[in-house]
Amino acid sequence: MTNPSAAMLVIGDEILSGRTRDANMHHLAQVLTEKGIDLKEVRVVSDDALAIVAAIRALSGSYDHLFTSGGIGPTHDDITADCVAEAFGQSIDVRDDARALLAAHYERQGSELNVARLRMARIPEHGVLIDNPVSVAPGFQVENCYVMAGVPSVFRAMVESVMPGLTGGAPLLSESQRFLVGEGDIAAPLGKLAKENPDLSIGSYPFHFEGRYGTNIVIRGTDAVAAKAVMDVLREKFAGEMI
Amino acid sequence: MTNPSAAMLVIGDEILSGRTRDANMHHLAQVLTEKGIDLKEVRVVSDDALAIVAAIRALSGSYDHLFTSGGIGPTHDDITADCVAEAFGQSIDVRDDARALLAAHYERQGSELNVARLRMARIPEHGVLIDNPVSVAPGFQVENCYVMAGVPSVFRAMVESVMPGLTGGAPLLSESQRFLVGEGDIAAPLGKLAKENPDLSIGSYPFHFEGRYGTNIVIRGTDAVAAKAVMDVLREKFAGEMI
Incomplete structure (x- = not known):
């Protein structure tokens, strides 16, 4: 029996410019190996919509699972959610379930849920939210693609949220x-x-x-x-x- | 004026299994940024000939330069040189210039230049050798593809051998x-x-x-x-x- 296969897509100019050393790839590789899921390919692309959409299509089509990290924050360079929607042919907008999570969080904090923060509630129409116990703004799953944050502590927490739902093979x-x-x-x-x-x-x-x-x-x-x-x-x- | 573009291909099961944390990507990203060459994409693939050949073709065709790391040692899982030859449609065999380098090195060391070590003298027919001041076994350049070792100290030395020959853009x-x-x-x-x-x-x-x-x-x-x-x-x- 063959183990399930997986790919990872790391999104962000800061890795490719050498400013930041990626930590999420190594972490995911270890978690997947323990789980009996074979990580077969990793790609790193910049904050460029064409490159992101092309990579999502290629990797989600070639492997059982695709995990992405990066590009789901509130700023102009956070375009991953829109790219995932486009790659899978789904519409995208601020969704009530994600908005409710953020509204409660910022009310507790005494901060404003402004237009920029609402960007983090943009979820593709058939996306399933991924729990973020660190900073609330959720990740999401669309088909076989798990979309997670780039900040390592948040990425790790989201990986922990996702793993119990995946069927692994024989651990290596x-x-x-x-x-x-x-x-x-x-x-x-x-x-x-x-x-x-x-x-x-x-x-x-x-x-x-x-x-x-x-x-x-x-x-x-x-x-x-x-x-x-x-x-x-x-x-x-x-x-x-x-x- | 646009800066030249580049991609990197990291080859090796040890990165994807989480056993080893890649260090070469971060180093190359920094060196290229200083040089004014834009690193646009990185891929990591396992020691699998089909995957390596496909990635070399895709990346060398899409960017001005392609840098690879890993898979050019003497063991059975070192298949990068053969994959590069296949990707560029060149023949490959033990080449006299590379054999001479290795023969002199192992004679100085008092070791035998056996069949396994001769594997490191397999160079695609139109490859140009890249100097390896650390452990002698050379890298090589085929068209726009620079093939270098995965061991970080050797990778860095080969990058230093290659950089002076490249034309950079305006440094970022x-x-x-x-x-x-x-x-x-x-x-x-x-x-x-x-x-x-x-x-x-x-x-x-x-x-x-x-x-x-x-x-x-x-x-x-x-x-x-x-x-x-x-x-x-x-x-x-x-x-x-x-x-």
Whole structure:
């Protein structure tokens, strides 16, 4: 059985200009791996409507789930909701359920629910709201697309709101071992083992340690026994060179 | 005059599984911004030949430059060079210039230039080598595509080898100011200024400070005087609320 697949779309000029280091991709990748959903592709695009709409269409059509981060705040450069509506051919306007959430929140705060803040209540017509326990302004789901905020604390809270409703596959387990052996010296047996075990993903990551070359081998799969058996072959072959 | 455009393709299962946090995207974004080359899109794909070839074709066709990171080592999962050759319709084999670099390096080290390591001398027929002062195995350029290693220290060294040969545009300058004003209260004047100044990119980034909401405004453009003039309008309007 194959695990469900997913893609992520990160929206925002601040990542592409190098001003901000994206933190949401790494977080979502870890959460999805634990859940047994395979993150297959990530795209980062700027605050440009054509680019956003094209990416939403391509990714939502190619994978089981699409998660977006960024562009749902109150300012002029927050255009994600309108782009999602366009990508899925839905109309969009301020919606009563989202407006009610914001109205109650700003009344508690003693702030005004002005035109700019009302922008955060613009939800595509068939969107289902995603709970935001941090700052109230909701995310939303349209078909297989989950639209979430870019601020990391809010993104994480929305991911937690969404995950229980998703069906995962078998969680991916991993077995790691560091060898004080250069990648070039472990590559041949590793390639042979990879060919013999197509259900396992065998990765090798080089490192330096006290002036010597080493390789961290990570074997991932849903079958922990098989992953350990393959690693044991390497452990036996390079018995004197493990750290 | 428009600045040259660029895209980046990050190749590697380890990013998508959440095992590794990508560092190369943020570095390249900063270097390109300084150079006056606009990074417009980043994609992250797994070690999958079909996905890599499709992404190289799409990105190299849509932007002036494409930079890739990852997948050019000696192991079975290093398939980037073959994918680049396929994407550009070139043949690929071990090339004498790259083999000579590796042979000299491993002779100095007293290691064997075995079949696995020779994989790193596979270069598309019209590829131009990119210098690797860290660990010798070269990157290469094919048409508008610059193929570089995923290990951050090597990636950075290769970026330094490539940059002097690229023509940049006017470097993007930025003017920042933090206001103790919620995004929802600054959005209206900000939207008006953005509309009046289409050559400037005006971004707003919310933050929390001692229990209050604040907004960091970043104005980017090639005209520093214009950027400062726009920020001064905001500084005057929110004179008592700057930090």
